Amino acid sequence: MPRHAFLPDVGIDDVYTDRAFPTKHADGKPISSSSQPAIMAIMLEQLALQPGQRVLEIGAGTGYNAALIAHLVGDRGQIVTIDIDEDVVVAARQHLAAAGFDRVDVRCADGGYGDPEGAPFDRIILTASAWDITPAWFEQLTLGGRLVLPLSLRQVQQSVAFERHQDHLESVSVADCGFMPLRGDFAGPQRVVALSQPSGPFVVVEGDRPIDPSALSEALKTAPMEMATGLRATVAEACGSLSLWLALEDPDSCLLSIYADPSVVDRSAVPLLIEWSAGDMKQRSTRAILGKGGLVALARPSETAHDFQEARVPLSIVNFRAEPALVERMHSHLEAWERAGRPRTDALRISAYPKDRRAQVTSDARVLERRWTTLVISRDRQ
Numbered sequence: 001m002p003r004h005a006f007l008p009d010v011g012i013d014d015v016y017t018d019r020a021f022p023t024k025h026a027d028g029k030p031i032s033s034s035s036q037p038a039i040m041a042i043m044l045e046q047l048a049l050q051p052g053q054r055v056l057e058i059g060a061g062t063g064y065n066a067a068l069i070a071h072l073v074g075d076r077g078q079i080v081t082i083d084i085d086e087d088v089v090v091a092a093r094q095h096l097a098a099a100g101f102d103r104v105d106v107r108c109a110d111g112g113y114g115d116p117e118g119a120p121f122d123r124i125i126l127t128a129s130a131w132d133i134t135p136a137w138f139e140q141l142t143l144g145g146r147l148v149l150p151l152s153l154r155q156v157q158q159s160v161a162f163e164r165h166q167d168h169l170e171s172v173s174v175a176d177c178g179f180m181p182l183r184g185d186f187a188g189p190q191r192v193v194a195l196s197q198p199s200g201p202f203v204v205v206e207g208d209r210p211i212d213p214s215a216l217s218e219a220l221k222t223a224p225m226e227m228a229t230g231l232r233a234t235v236a237e238a239c240g241s242l243s244l245w246l247a248l249e250d251p252d253s254c255l256l257s258i259y260a261d262p263s264v265v266d267r268s269a270v271p272l273l274i275e276w277s278a279g280d281m282k283q284r285s286t287r288a289i290l291g292k293g294g295l296v297a298l299a300r301p302s303e304t305a306h307d308f309q310e311a312r313v314p315l316s317i318v319n320f321r322a323e324p325a326l327v328e329r330m331h332s333h334l335e336a337w338e339r340a341g342r343p344r345t346d347a348l349r350i351s352a353y354p355k356d357r358r359a360q361v362t363s364d365a366r367v368l369e370r371r372w373t374t375l376v377i378s379r380d381r382q
């Protein structure tokens, strides 16, 4: 598939690398992009497309993923892709026409409402992260159909493939991922709180949790206390299993991040746990627990920045002016995660019940109430 037709401004040497490319920004953050090909492939596998199917994509972006879907469902298939921004829609139509896929129907709308005209769909896929499952996605999906979406669980995202049952959705596969959030009427309650100028550090928190940006900003400027944990983890474990553990166990957990061009901006204020490239920009993030005037974060050595493979690297806890009890709390989470056998994120099971149906909750499950759905989260025995 000619990715260069969808990213005409990216050089030919770069466009076939396994990188996301941001194509539109607002307030210094990307709001549209061509996603990283590796995660696109994982999500298309999760979608399990068959020739002739009707598919709805929410988040048209450049149109590249829609072209891949069109290729997989073939000439008998039908695909509608929606984007919330008119300029993005116009460009996606041009790219799809240039690549010979003008049979893809590109529409400008808020994808939270699905596409009532085109429904029902055998498959629905989101390429922006969602905090909830909207009524339209549930109702517009055929029985036995699949919904694949990056689901945000306190700022840790999992790409979940759900199968539609009569009264609920049941996950069939889960994979680590990271996408920009859905905007519009169904945007989640997460807040991005800048701690200095637009290209400086920021935290992402859920809901109306009180937060004091100036105190946190001051805390990040002080020399932090770094403590070894004695624990080693692969980068993938730290970004996936451990981050999800902290998110589910601690309501004060948050994402501390910086998104900037590393050749221009010093990013060292944010301890390194997770790093990904988007064109020339890099996002460096860590998981943290917020205290009153400070925070406690996780870190790993920087030499391993690109090592997402097998090696287990030492993890440390970095304290930015937080109360000692918070450091203890982070230690206890790490110990509990280790005792639990570092549960794999792909062993996660999620059932999603629309609010007007009765949720089946087992004793070991964790329940997250959303506006439209109840998420029941448990784990397969490993």
Ligand SMILES: C[S@@+](CC[C@H](N)C(=O)[O-])C[C@H]1O[C@@H](n2cnc3c(N)ncnc32)[C@H](O)[C@@H]1O
Pocket (backbone or CB within 6 Å): 031, 032, 033, 034, 035, 058, 059, 060, 061, 062, 063, 064, 065, 066, 082, 083, 084, 085, 088, 109, 110, 111, 112, 127, 128, 179, 180, 181, 182, 183, 184, 185
């Ligand atoms: C990561 S990009 C999509 C990548 C795209 N699938 C591709 O192959 O290039 C996410 C897109 O979701 C769109 N988006 C965000 N909120 C939306 C909403 N409520 N409805 C429709 N599109 C939305 C953004 O404008 C952005 O273009």
